[in-house]
Amino acid sequence: MSYWQKRQQQLSKQLEKDEDKLKKRLSSYFDTEYRKLEKQIAAYYKQYGTDNVIQYRRLMESLSDADKRLLIEQMDEFAKKYPEYAHLLPVRESIYKLNRLEGLQYSVRMQQLEIGAVENEQITEHLNRQAMRGANAAAEIMGFGKNFYFNNPDITKRFVNIPWSNGENFSQKIWNNTTKLANYLNSDIAQGIARGDSYDRLVRKVRERFSSVSRNDAYRLIYTEGTYVMAESTMQPFTDDFEKYRLSTVGDGNVCSICRGVSEETFDIADRQPGVNFPPLHPWCRCTFTIEVDDWDKWMDDYEKRHGNGQAQKVANHINSDIISSSNTKEDIQVHSVGKINRDIYKCITEDIVTDEVIITDERIQHIKERHPNDYERFYSYIPEIINDPDFIIEANKPNTAVVLKEIEERGEKFKLVLRIKVQGDPEEYKNSIMTFWRIGGTTWRKTLKNKTVLYKKE
Numbered sequence: 001m002s003y004w005q006k007r008q009q010q011l012s013k014q015l016e017k018d019e020d021k022l023k024k025r026l027s028s029y030f031d032t033e034y035r036k037l038e039k040q041i042a043a044y045y046k047q048y049g050t051d052n053v054i055q056y057r058r059l060m061e062s063l064s065d066a067d068k069r070l071l072i073e074q075m076d077e078f079a080k081k082y083p084e085y086a087h088l089l090p091v092r093e094s095i096y097k098l099n100r101l102e103g104l105q106y107s108v109r110m111q112q113l114e115i116g117a118v119e120n121e122q123i124t125e126h127l128n129r130q131a132m133r134g135a136n137a138a139a140e141i142m143g144f145g146k147n148f149y150f151n152n153p154d155i156t157k158r159f160v161n162i163p164w165s166n167g168e169n170f171s172q173k174i175w176n177n178t179t180k181l182a183n184y185l186n187s188d189i190a191q192g193i194a195r196g197d198s199y200d201r202l203v204r205k206v207r208e209r210f211s212s213v214s215r216n217d218a219y220r221l222i223y224t225e226g227t228y229v230m231a232e233s234t235m236q237p238f239t240d241d242f243e244k245y246r247l248s249t250v251g252d253g254n255v256c257s258i259c260r261g262v263s264e265e266t267f268d269i270a271d272r273q274p275g276v277n278f279p280p281l282h283p284w285c286r287c288t289f290t291i292e293v294d295d296w297d298k299w300m301d302d303y304e305k306r307h308g309n310g311q312a313q314k315v316a317n318h319i320n321s322d323i324i325s326s327s328n329t330k331e332d333i334q335v336h337s338v339g340k341i342n343r344d345i346y347k348c349i350t351e352d353i354v355t356d357e358v359i360i361t362d363e364r365i366q367h368i369k370e371r372h373p374n375d376y377e378r379f380y381s382y383i384p385e386i387i388n389d390p391d392f393i394i395e396a397n398k399p400n401t402a403v404v405l406k407e408i409e410e411r412g413e414k415f416k417l418v419l420r421i422k423v424q425g426d427p428e429e430y431k432n433s434i435m436t437f438w439r440i441g442g443t444t445w446r447k448t449l450k451n452k453t454v455l456y457k458k459e
């Protein structure tokens, strides 16, 4: 895992912490609002009902002038508090024609508008913070210092409340959600009363609807928008100096089937499209991205030509290397993910492959560095390709172990790598892991193929 990926994980953790706080706040707010609604329904039952049942006919009578005034006051207050949302108010004039049931339904709508306004405010604030944090983190990787964007608070406007799915930004999604919920609640109430539901029964229904729908809608939105803002804001500082990225499913710890397929391809940064090839790809997606470079040497030359600040190597290490940076982060990660194998290829070793993930431990890295000085530093970036697309797999003298031969044509270098495959019955925490690898010459290559049993040969 590179320094950048670790940094992304930290960002995700901070994001989740903030999300938890926000969710708690909103959740208790929803509870308070729900109790208000319940009180209002109780008042109706008390005023227009007998034995806990309301007579529907009584609700069809015109709303009292006092209640009309109350509704109008509610609207005026909302318009004062949130002038930017005043256009969302129900038409004030038509209030004079309302019957009592409609009066209650108008109140429900008004309440949902309030809720939407509060959600909007809090979620915007939360996402602004994430956007700033994400952009700064990526800018730091690019060598611009830790607080590059703090003097430019407008930067968050580029990432927060941007329409990216179905042309809707999250405010519109919130309004859709609250409108939808108001409609549901209103038909629950009208139908319940028409059926002659008791107060308890009606309130149970309304509570279920209110609490589960508001929370679910809000939580999903917070999560998915958070992923969007994090991905876009962290990509921003890379857009000038890099061209390609790959979707990374490391983000939420589980690889989801939707993102897995997409993560196998690289895309142009300029062509990134959230919901299609850039996070989030789906509701509840928490994927990130990695920066991809075909030729780091060339990239570093170009970078220095453009910037001339002597930072190229450092930037490259931050994005690319797990080893050099692990000392930078002071984290003791002892296991490094290095790539994936194709089970079809390695079934020549065992049919019993448990995972396609491949790791290397610090201990093995140390071993390789000692036995084959410089090979690790110079060539570890080829490991994913070596294991993923071997030229030959040779029988090893140990069970469940593959000896892999691979020629990296662009470098004209040949490599030998020993991979232990995880099988059923291995300890849970085991992964397929690289035992050793080193560069070999043409003679060793030929001798190995001649003297050992070849189990797989690339077509």
Ligand SMILES: [Zn+2]
Residues within 6 Å of the ligand: 256, 258, 259, 281, 282, 284, 285, 286, 287
């Ligand atoms: Zn995903």
